[in-house]
Amino acid sequence: MPQRERLTRERVVRAAVDMADRDGVDDVSMRRLAADLDVVPMALYKHVANKAELLDGMVDQVINEIAPPQEHLPWKQAVRTRILDARQVLLRHPWARRVMESKAAPTPTALGYMDSMIAIFVAGGLSLDLTHHVMHALGSRIFGFSQELFTESAGVQPDPAMAAQLAQAFPNVVAVAQGVEHDPDSVIGPGCDDQFEFEFALDLQLDAVERLHENGWRSSVARAAGTAP
Amino acid sequence: MPQRERLTRERVVRAAVDMADRDGVDDVSMRRLAADLDVVPMALYKHVANKAELLDGMVDQVINEIAPPQEHLPWKQAVRTRILDARQVLLRHPWARRVMESKAAPTPTALGYMDSMIAIFVAGGLSLDLTHHVMHALGSRIFGFSQELFTESAGVQPDPAMAAQLAQAFPNVVAVAQGVEHDPDSVIGPGCDDQFEFEFALDLQLDAVERLHENGWRSSVARAAGTAP
């Protein structure tokens, strides 16, 4: 009988992703991961060069969960649906944002994803130059990041006395937060970083790009506009 | 004679910021910091609760380097110049981006900064609701982040054989990168995350917001537009 299923890079990475989903990425250590796989810590190093490479593998697995672009769609829609899909994937693996952001170089998998995204713009007729700037402007949103800064009002603030103090110290922050909460039409999800905010920002940018493109954007024009007072 | 200058929370935090600027934030450990201050590691804990609080203090110091908003300016210009100033500050402290992004709750200092930024929009006549969404849309750009994903093409790729292989595997990425490099008009700075890209993205968003505002934006309208196919 096979006393224990053989280890594989595949199996190691998959277990690490599961553990990160479950306990958060900070609690993924080589030793805990090894224990999870019923193996001695150093055994992992036969399948993974070091922890950085393990994290690379984890991110790659997440990126591979993003569906390939839909063909035969206008570029704006194709980009939009793909990014929203990426966002769904990243909501399943919230730790991936921080890991990706702390990496210096993209893996081939990440490059491939960016490549396919660029392809959509180019196929849609956008110039290479405009596409380049757009990729920068979209930034990490391409990977579906919610880049939420702080998980705004993450914890409930139960203390009413402190709430009053807050309101005095930061009246505008509180006004914006409360104003929206009191608006019955507003879409306020948990942590306020919900689907609406993401789509709002995404559409703002995509619409602006579309407008630029339709107006026959050339780099000199935009540069002048950008640096003008 | 004062055998050694007394330690202060101020002095500790300042030394930590200097060390992070010099060696990168990953090399800032309580022990190295203590050695730098010619003191035993545990001495730091008399001025700082723990490392997380130290990082908070470091970020606060960076935020405090950002100039206060200029009065008597139209909101768009006021926001624009302030964010560009924030960007300059963050370029001096590149580590601050990652630290801020990995924090869950904002410090009072960060809240104060956001508060003063919101104040600009509100004073400019934007509705609380629109301001709220705009703050989300701008996201970390408010703090001047370049959110560069990967320090794109950070290292030079000297190997021509690998370059060819790259071009075959990721034709679009290479095309976009090369196309721009070959354009003599293009502004390509080190790492390609230069001033132009940042301003391009920032203006794209600010212009879009201005258009929304001038068209008398109401939340229901934007929501319908956002979720429409």
Add this chain to the structure above:
DNA sequence: GTTGACAGGTGTACATCGTATACCTATCGT
């Protein structure tokens, strides 16, 4: 079959990290 190479799992060890706890000591208001 026997053998021998080698992929893959093991054991031990080390430097480094954050920090709890207990202690000592210089300073200062009374």
Add this chain to the structure above:
DNA sequence: ACGATAGGTATACGATGTACACCTGTCAAC
């Protein structure tokens, strides 16, 4: 002069990533 207290010290613990040497089970070739 004295005792409280703020601030620096000493020691120690558990956790982390991983280098290095070792063992062992599997399988190809003879």
